[in-house]
Amino acid sequence: MTIASTLSLHDTGISLSLSGPVSNFLTKHAPRLYCYLETPHLLWANVVMDTLIAASYAVIFLCLLWISRRLHGQPKFAPYLWVSLSFGLFIVACGGTHLMDVVDLWWPSLKLATGIRILCAAASVPTAILFARATPTIEWDIRRYVEMLAHTRLQRDLAQSALTAAQGVAEERGEAAEGTATVNRQLNSVMNSTTELILQVGPDWKILYGNQEAERTLPDFRVGADFWRCFPGLKGTEAAQHFLEGMRTHEEQQFSNYYEPYSKWYRVHIFSAGSGISIFVNDITLEKTLEEALAEEISLREKHVEQLSHMAAGLAHEISNPLAIIHARASDLEEMAADGTLPSAEAVQKTCHSIVLTAERAKRILHGLKGLSREASKDPMEQADIGETCRQCVDLQSSQLLRYHIAMRLVVAEDLPKILCRETQIGQVVSNLLSNGFDAVVESGAAGGWISVEVEQRGGHLCIRVSDSGPGISKDIRGKLMTPFFTTKPMGAGTGVGLSLSESIARDHGGSLTLLEGTSHTSFELLLPVPASDEITYPELVVSA
Amino acid sequence: MKTAAILVVDDEPSMLEILVEWLVRGEYANVRSAGDGQEALEMCCADSYELVISDVNMPRMDGITLLRNLRELGHRMPAIVFVSGLDSVNRKELLDLGASAFLLKPFRRQELLVAVEDALRGRGYGAE
Numbered sequence: 001m002t003i004a005s006t007l008s009l010h011d012t013g014i015s016l017s018l019s020g021p022v023s024n025f026l027t028k029h030a031p032r033l034y035c036y037l038e039t040p041h042l043l044w045a046n047v048v049m050d051t052l053i054a055a056s057y058a059v060i061f062l063c064l065l066w067i068s069r070r071l072h073g074q075p076k077f078a079p080y081l082w083v084s085l086s087f088g089l090f091i092v093a094c095g096g097t098h099l100m101d102v103v104d105l106w107w108p109s110l111k112l113a114t115g116i117r118i119l120c121a122a123a124s125v126p127t128a129i130l131f132a133r134a135t136p137t138i139e140w141d142i143r144r145y146v147e148m149l150a151h152t153r154l155q156r157d158l159a160q161s162a163l164t165a166a167q168g169v170a171e172e173r174g175e176a177a178e179g180t181a182t183v184n185r186q187l188n189s190v191m192n193s194t195t196e197l198i199l200q201v202g203p204d205w206k207i208l209y210g211n212q213e214a215e216r217t218l219p220d221f222r223v224g225a226d227f228w229r230c231f232p233g234l235k236g237t238e239a240a241q242h243f244l245e246g247m248r249t250h251e252e253q254q255f256s257n258y259y260e261p262y263s264k265w266y267r268v269h270i271f272s273a274g275s276g277i278s279i280f281v282n283d284i285t286l287e288k289t290l291e292e293a294l295a296e297e298i299s300l301r302e303k304h305v306e307q308l309s310h311m312a313a314g315l316a317h318e319i320s321n322p323l324a325i326i327h328a329r330a331s332d333l334e335e336m337a338a339d340g341t342l343p344s345a346e347a348v349q350k351t352c353h354s355i356v357l358t359a360e361r362a363k364r365i366l367h368g369l370k371g372l373s374r375e376a377s378k379d380p381m382e383q384a385d386i387g388e389t390c391r392q393c394v395d396l397q398s399s400q401l402l403r404y405h406i407a408m409r410l411v412v413a414e415d416l417p418k419i420l421c422r423e424t425q426i427g428q429v430v431s432n433l434l435s436n437g438f439d440a441v442v443e444s445g446a447a448g449g450w451i452s453v454e455v456e457q458r459g460g461h462l463c464i465r466v467s468d469s470g471p472g473i474s475k476d477i478r479g480k481l482m483t484p485f486f487t488t489k490p491m492g493a494g495t496g497v498g499l500s501l502s503e504s505i506a507r508d509h510g511g512s513l514t515l516l517e518g519t520s521h522t523s524f525e526l527l528l529p530v531p532a533s534d535e536i537t538y539p540e541l542v543v544s545a
Numbered sequence: 546m547k548t549a550a551i552l553v554v555d556d557e558p559s560m561l562e563i564l565v566e567w568l569v570r571g572e573y574a575n576v577r578s579a580g581d582g583q584e585a586l587e588m589c590c591a592d593s594y595e596l597v598i599s600d601v602n603m604p605r606m607d608g609i610t611l612l613r614n615l616r617e618l619g620h621r622m623p624a625i626v627f628v629s630g631l632d633s634v635n636r637k638e639l640l641d642l643g644a645s646a647f648l649l650k651p652f653r654r655q656e657l658l659v660a661v662e663d664a665l666r667g668r669g670y671g672a673e
Contacts, residue, residue: 320629320650321557327651328563335654358559403556403581403604 031108047105050098057095064088083134086127093120197281200273201227203247208276217283220261233261239268246270246277256284300501321399322362329355364395377425377508384423386462386528387412387455393430394453397438401451406441409452416455419462419530421509426528429502429513433466433524436499440470440522461511462530467523473515502526546574549665550592553578554585554599554611564598567654568661582606586614596664598625598657601634609634612642623664627652 033043068084071077097120100113131138191198191211197218200209205227214221220230227243234240239257246253250272258265265288269280329351336342394410401408434451441449446469454465499513506513511528551573555561561578568576577594579585583606585599597615601608608626615622627648628634636647645664648656 321560324629324650324652325557325559325563328560328567328654331651331653332563332567354559405604 031104031106033105043105047102050101054095054099054102057091057098061088061091061095064091080134080138083127083131083138086123086130090120090123090127093123096120195282197279197283199227199279199281200276201247201279202276205247214281218262231259231261233259242268242270243277243279246272250277256288319362319365322358322365325358326355326362329358361395361399364392365399377422377505379422379424381420381422383418384421384426385416385418386421386423386426386464387416389423389427390430390453390455390464393427393434396431397434397451401438404438404442405447405449406438407448407450409450411452411454411456413456416457416462417530419528421528422505425505426509426526429505429526430464430466432499432502433526437466437468437470437522440468444470457530458527460530460532461527464526464528465516465523466526467519467521470522472520472522546572548575549573549595550575551577551596551598551661552585552588552594554580554582554597554603554608556581556600556603560600564657567657570654571658571661573661582608582611582614585611586618589615589620590618595622596625596661597622598627598661601626601628609638609642612639612644616642623667625657625660625664 064084065088068081068088072081093116096116097113100109100116103109104113188211192213194211195213196211197214198209198211199207199214199221202208207221207223207225207227207230210218210221210223218230222230228235234243237257239255239259242253242255245251252272253270254268256265256267264283264285267282267284271278271280333342333348333351342348390412391410394408398408430453434453437451441451449469451466451468454463454467456463503513506526506528509528511526513524513526516523516525551568553561553564553568553576555564555578558580561580565576565578577588577592579588581603582599585597586606588594589597597611599608599611606614612624612626615624621643623645624643625646625648626634626639626644627650629650634647639647646660648660
């Protein structure tokens with residue numbers, strides 16, 4: 001029987017009216033609502049809880065369905081797809097029973113509720129059975145998955161650590177590389193800031209490095225080239241031995257070398273560098289030039305000292321002898337006067353004349369010494385009687401020549417013009433020639449030795465010729481005579497700057513000093529220009545007392 | 546007059562002339578002179594002398610070499626040597642060679658005559 005039911009729930013405020021086909025599912029007993037009429041809060045609590053449970057089940061089902069759909073293509077998930085589906089069905093059925101509990105409050109439909117509950121039981125039992133059977137497998141799979149996950153995490157952590165470490169190393173390497181580059185730049189800067197030439201040569205003699213100074217100043221230098229090909233001028237030199245020794249023994253080498261192709265002096269320092277060598281080179285050409293100039297200056301001064309010392313013993317003797325003679329003559333007269341035994345006036349006059357002559361001799365010696373002992377290159381050019389100059393030079397040497405029984409011949413032409421010159425320097429040249437002549441004659445040891453000085457005018461020149469009876473000068477050394485430091489005298493006896501200096505003085509005066517050819521003896525000729533009478537100039541007024 | 550044969554040696558003719566003159570005035574009648582050591586040595590070999598008076602610094606043969614050669618040849622006469630303050634002389638060597646006296650130039654006539662007398666008497670003038 002179909003009844004039209006009107007339910008009035010005055011207490012709940014709900015009023016439902018059902019009719020039509022729906023009413024077919026309704027049973028005849030009263031809705032379960034009535035069970036709660038006495039306690040409406042229980043009613044609504046059940047309604048709300050069951051609705052929430054049903055909704056939750058629905059959500060869980062939808063989640064399972066979404067997961068199943070997403071993992072459908074995964075082979076590993078295939079064995080669990082049925083679990084998901086049956087569990088989903090079970091969940092839906094459970095939700096349906098809860099939903100029916102709500103519906104049943106107003107529309108008692110035990111049949112439908114029972115049907116759904118049967119469906120739920122049908123879904124739950126197989127699900128429980130299948131799940132129970134699969135539980136060990138699921139547990140094992142889950143464990144394996146968890147372990148795999150843990151392992152993966154460990155691997156990930158390790159990888160992360162390795163990555164961090166690698167990044168650190170990379171950063172350090174980067175910093176190190178940057179540091180190395182900085183050091184290299186600084187090193188290059190230092191290498192290039194020096195005036196020293198720096199080369200590095202490998203054990204195969206390939207040039208590995210050269211600083212900017214090397215590139216700038218060595219035209220043949222090229223990195224990568226063979227060292228010996230770059231510097232062919234080294235072959236066969238002492239410097240080459242040093243390079244070879246440095247490469248062979250790796251011992252430090254230091255030397256100075258004149259490199260012919262560049263016409264320069266270098267100071268070279270070789271150090272061991274790995275299997276090759278480092279070469280530090282300083283251009284010391286200027287230093288050498290200054291050294292040579294200084295040595296020449298010192299030698300010139302030494303020449304003055306030498307000239308002095310050469311004659312010092314003799315001169316000292318010559319000074320002390322006149323003094324002894326003067327002293328002897330004067331003391332003799334003094335004693336005779338005291339004793340009252342003075343000889344005749346003529347004898348006294350003779351003695352006094354001897355004293356005067358001896359004193360004048362000493363004066364000439366001192367005058368000559370004065371000229372020899374000083375640097376006269378800065379003297380002003382003055383008119384001078386060269387014949388008289390030569391006479392003084394001869395006087396200076398005469399005592400010494402006499403002691404060695406060497407004859408002295410001085411020939412001065414008459415009416416010689418005065419010339420503009422530094423007289424002291426000309427005197428030094430003549431004294432030097434006389435000194436050399438004296439040495440040559442004494443060295444020859446032959447008896448009857450002689451020295452001659454001839455002064456004459458020849459054309460526009462005053463000619464002073466100094467000759468000696470010495471053995472002459474061999475042809476092979478004639479060309480070197482005027483070279484500074486060349487000497488034929490024994491070690492310590494001569495500096496070899498006398499003729500060089502004399503020639504230089506002659507040139508400064510516009511003249512020349514030459515060794516005459518075609519004579520068996522030694523004969524030097526000093527030519528000094530005689531200015532034409534209208535060319536004579538008087539640079540300064542010289543007033544002599 | 547004193548007859549002792551004296552040889553005076555000096556390379557300076559003026560000095561030689563004065564020394565001979567002083568000795569002659571000192572009544573030494575037998576005085577002869579030589580211009581250097583070589584000449585003196587030859588004269589000593591040719592004639593006998595009781596005293597040699599010599600300069601030290603001379604060409605060809607100096608005074609010390611002269612004395613050494615005389616001693617080597619067996620001549621034992623006394624010797625007087627005169628030197629200048631500039632001469633570098635080894636006095637010990639001269640003493641070893643039997644020099645009786647040193648005279649430092651310049652010296653007076655009387656100094657020479659006293660030295661000569663002492664030397665001829667066999668007493669070394671200024672000898673230690």
